[in-house]
Amino acid sequence: MSDSTPATIEDVARIAEVSIATVSRAIHTPEKVATSTRLKVNQAIAITGYTTNAMARSLRLGRSNMILVVAPDIGDPNFSSILVGLENEARSHGYGVLIGHTQNDAQRALEYLKFLNSNQAAGLILFTGILPFGHETMTARLPPSVGIFEPVFNGGIPYVGVDDVEGARKVVDLLIAEGHRKIAFIGDSRTRLAYKRRRAGYDVGLDAAGVPAELRLIQEGDGTLESGRAAVERLFVRDTLPTAFMCVNDQTALGVMIGLKTRGYDIPSDFSVTGFDDVPQATFMTPALTTIRQPRTLIGKHAMALLLELLSDGQPAEMEILLRPDLIVRNSVASPSRRWTER
Amino acid sequence: MSDSTPATIEDVARIAEVSIATVSRAIHTPEKVATSTRLKVNQAIAITGYTTNAMARSLRLGRSNMILVVAPDIGDPNFSSILVGLENEARSHGYGVLIGHTQNDAQRALEYLKFLNSNQAAGLILFTGILPFGHETMTARLPPSVGIFEPVFNGGIPYVGVDDVEGARKVVDLLIAEGHRKIAFIGDSRTRLAYKRRRAGYDVGLDAAGVPAELRLIQEGDGTLESGRAAVERLFVRDTLPTAFMCVNDQTALGVMIGLKTRGYDIPSDFSVTGFDDVPQATFMTPALTTIRQPRTLIGKHAMALLLELLSDGQPAEMEILLRPDLIVRNSVASPSRRWTER
DNA sequence: TGCCCTTATGTAAACCTTTACATCGCGAGT
DNA sequence: ACTCGCGATGTAAAGGTTTACATAAGGGCA
Incomplete structure (x- = not known):
């Protein structure tokens, strides 16, 4: 319990007296496992305090559960409340939010592109089209993305803004x-x-x-x-x-x-x-x-919802969502x- | 080159006509590899556009290259400039910064603890001791941490503040x-x-x-x-x-x-x-x-430097760093x- | 009774890296 | 000439998951 190393799926399997495959299934596709087994697994999870190792999962799946938010300026008073919306929505779907801060510096932006290339983020939220996507080749490797306030570039990326x-x-x-x-x-x-x-x-x-x-x-x-x-x-x-x-x-x-x-x-x-x-x-x-x-928080919420949709369906419901300002x-x-x- | 899947270390090895181990060494411990080989590897990297897969690396190493910054309120005007300092320092040492936003909600804070438990962050920066660390057991599993503005709890965690x-x-x-x-x-x-x-x-x-x-x-x-x-x-x-x-x-x-x-x-x-x-x-x-x-940016810079020191040495140089306010x-x-x- | 189909579970490969250990080749010392 | 040592490289295991495929059990039907 108060082990120094975190419990692995194997520990859970041993305690529940099933195989690791069953544990994995009990977690991700519970309907494929018998009710009695599911129960045993859940107990074992409770006992061990098991949390699935996100790194291993991402490695296997080929994509992470992190969304990268790239913004030119975190200090912008608009930013933080939008972020709250983004974050809440992401979290409720099992995603985490990573913040990239370009400070309007092309060098920075490029580093984030490398970051994306190494599969470290499943999706991308862009504030005001600031990335210097010079090379068309880069564009091809971009993960599903959503813009905030404005369309990003040549029309490929849906966005959420205000009317x-x-x-x-x-x-x-x-x-x-x-x-x-x-x-x-x-x-x-x-x-x-x-x-x-x-x-x-x-x-x-x-x-x-x-x-x-x-x-x-x-x-x-x-x-x-x-x-x-x-x-x-x-x-x-x-x-x-x-x-x-x-x-x-x-x-x-x-x-x-x-x-x-x-x-x-x-x-x-x-x-x-x-x-x-x-x-x-x-x-x-x-x-x-x-x-x-x-409606800042709302903008964030919608943008993230749109991105999540993109991640599962592959197709955006709309290319442009405009919210009503007051x-x-x-x-x-x-x-x-x-x-x-x-x- | 414009492959759909990112290049792996194996691709690089094939092109450079060496083993994957050599490629890894050429990247992380260049002094252990002959100059001529190193050159070949570098060329191959350039050709393939290889970026090391952070997930696999973290999995193998048992720790990530991300630092989690937990703050109660991102909108706080103090926050963003401190973050700039944190980020710059982290990046220049190969670490990324992840922002956790508790909104003063204990539930949130707990989720971040789970996140830490699954090894997703190598270190932790805490703003104003807000985490509800009820269970002592949790404390044991905390990664190296640094507080901002205030010591966090029972003295175990160094902090950077202002006099x-x-x-x-x-x-x-x-x-x-x-x-x-x-x-x-x-x-x-x-x-x-x-x-x-x-x-x-x-x-x-x-x-x-x-x-x-x-x-x-x-x-x-x-x-x-x-x-x-x-x-x-x-x-x-x-x-x-x-x-x-x-x-x-x-x-x-x-x-x-x-x-x-x-x-x-x-x-x-x-x-x-x-x-x-x-x-x-x-x-x-x-x-x-x-x-x-x-001195907000400076506070961030010092806090991150202290954390990085903790990550490599295990021992903090100081338990308290107080900067001079103007x-x-x-x-x-x-x-x-x-x-x-x-x- | 024997066969097939379904449902539940197990086995093992794959994801990509890092690194301990093994191997190889070569120069120096005896 | 043989051995020793050392530097450079290769081999393979390990890290924790997910999932295609194999297997096992059980029930229904001829």
């Missing part, structure tokens, strides 16, 4: 309802599909409200706090100022708020500001940020300031 | 230097050793400055934002008010700041506030929070308001 167009649309509708017309969009010009879609939602919403193109003030940034602040500076040298700043994500929104405060303006009485993502800090900004909440109304939006509208 | 006493001392010294005498300490009454030490640093610092015990306003909380806010409320029904709030962590400090602002006070002109940890948000609070920075001065501290001192 960014709808999310952005909800923001626009709120601002319009409050009476705003001149709404600036502080975007992210990098290639992420999600950001393009948020921009699309902005346009669709303003189209629906009949706001003409010349009132749409677009500033491209890169999703960072700094780029939000810079966008404010650029807008203030213009003739027309917006009454609201709709930002592509919460970081940018924070930058915008800092920029506006620095210039002595109050939010939301002088300008309204909105974000996207609902990062944990959003509650604590002053004023608390009105934004779009990503508008979280806090205190950073109000009606347009008379100061600007009466000008 | 909390010194950190707290630096805060006190700063406040004293600014002229404060009535400094409240908003603590955390839960059992974490780190919190006790911060309190100790507070006392030591005030002793050194000759501040009598009756001026030390202690409020116990639980480290949350809410408990910071509640502490402010409690202090305001008292006779004596402090001129500065020294908080056990940044969350609490944020709560205190919110509480004070709600009552209409300005920070730092009315009251000074300090935190501890330097979480990412600390920069963006208004005013930006003066706090103690944890005072980060921002804008939440000023001289005591005349409003209170002249009363």
